[in-house]
Amino acid sequence: MIGPLLVSLYIFVLAIFVGFEVITKVPPLLHTPLMSGSNAISGITVVGALISAGAGETGLSAILGLIAVIFATINVVGGFLVTDRMLEMFKKDKTRG
């Protein structure tokens, strides 16, 4: 019988391996969008921020939650949009086959 912590640890370690497998296949051509895109994904912490901000607490916890929501939302929204803006610019040469 393994506890919930150990399950999470399993998930963490396996996800790192998945990350290595997937990311090594990204060509250097796309390393900047990879960075800004994965950066947006790390904004997933917004999920925690939403709960902290919405828990109906007053005082410090709520203030920290609000700032966390702002930070994480900038990270998520800005990250995905700027990645899209970059990827839109990558075009194949139409004049040749």
Add this chain to the structure above:
Amino acid sequence: MENLANIAYLVSAVFFIFGLKGLSSPKTARRGNILASIGMLLAIVVTLFDKDIIDPTLIIVGVTVGGAIGAYSAKKVQMTAMPQMVAIFNGLGGGASALVAMAEFFRMVGQPEINVSITLVLSLLIGTVTFTGSFIAFGKLQGFLKSAPVSFPMQQLLNILLFVVVAVLGALFVLDPAVANPLLVIAIIAAALGILLVIPIGGADMPVVISLLNSYSGMAAAMTGFVLSNNVLIIAGALVGASGLILTNIMCVAMNRSLANVLFGKVGVAEGMGPVGEKKHVTRYTPDDALVVLENASSVIIVPGYGLAAAQAQHVMQETASLLSDNGVKVSYAIHPVAGRMPGHMNVLLAEANVPYDDLYEMDAINDDFQNTDVSLVVGANDVVNPAARYKKESVLYGMPILNVDHAGTVMIVKRSLSPGFAGEDNELFYDEKTMMVFGDAKKILTDIANLLKSS
């Protein structure tokens, strides 16, 4: 309901993985990014239905403010300023993770379990270091902080000492998690550590730092995931952590430096100083001379460096290249992994200037082609084409993989002056007899060449 939410989070995680998978080709990359953002939206919407969310006021305020700032800056940022932008976003992500960990602590009823308290300390530490470190990186890249390394006596010792203090305080907190004080001190020390760890790193090494901070921001998110027992944070954080580590490693290999050397080596002090040595002969050429050589070539490989972007010459570079192709010259671009200010930066800058991506070749793919090429045209690059990297053992460049521009029939170098690059190593290629040095501003020279091509 809780199970449903967790299934939705799992779906989000799958979207993130498919999203990153999409980035393995420029054809599917945009779709991949959209998939990842759908995954994020799903996670956010599901969270809004969480039983713990009672009052949405702060959420609405936070999302509106954050969303507006994020969207505005994503739309406005210059592509040359991309490294700064990513640095800031990394910092905000890390900061948010640290804040969530703290907020969670204050919200806790009763004492946290040992696994929660350990990951809480880690989340706070990594998140805060990422936050302040990223802002220093931003300052160095943006130019309002000195980009040269800042060092003082016993700097390493101080850092080690601070780490030890954090470890002790962390242990104290884990033993008695009812008291908040150790956490606050950890946050303050972590903030100082973030600054202290980044100031001794020179501006030229920022690609490594940003990649590493990218990894940290992921790790911070994963640790927060442990605190909240939320698996989507753990998976997403682990993915980003792995991604940042891979990029960090690629950058280190491309500069032939170990990570430790980048972080603590204080390289970059000798900026623009370098050995001048004996007076060597340099032949100066004009854009007209360059035109004759380029027009008579059947193949040209362009080697762009950050100097090209600094001179805002990408667009006229592309114009020149397409005029040459119209004249039947085969033109391709060779991109060194450290060209630009962050991994892959030069590719984005050229894509913005409408250079088709199938003309862009990475170093290993094109290095053997130089020997069959008439002209290699180096614009705003230096260290990455310096032959000293191949044989000069005492040079800092020694062992760094370089582009074999000297194997081409003629080497044409567009540059402001003979000054050495970031590494401070004089470039013998400038004095080679098959090298044509065209001195001046890259944009002006390329414009001249383009105009001459149009009129000829």
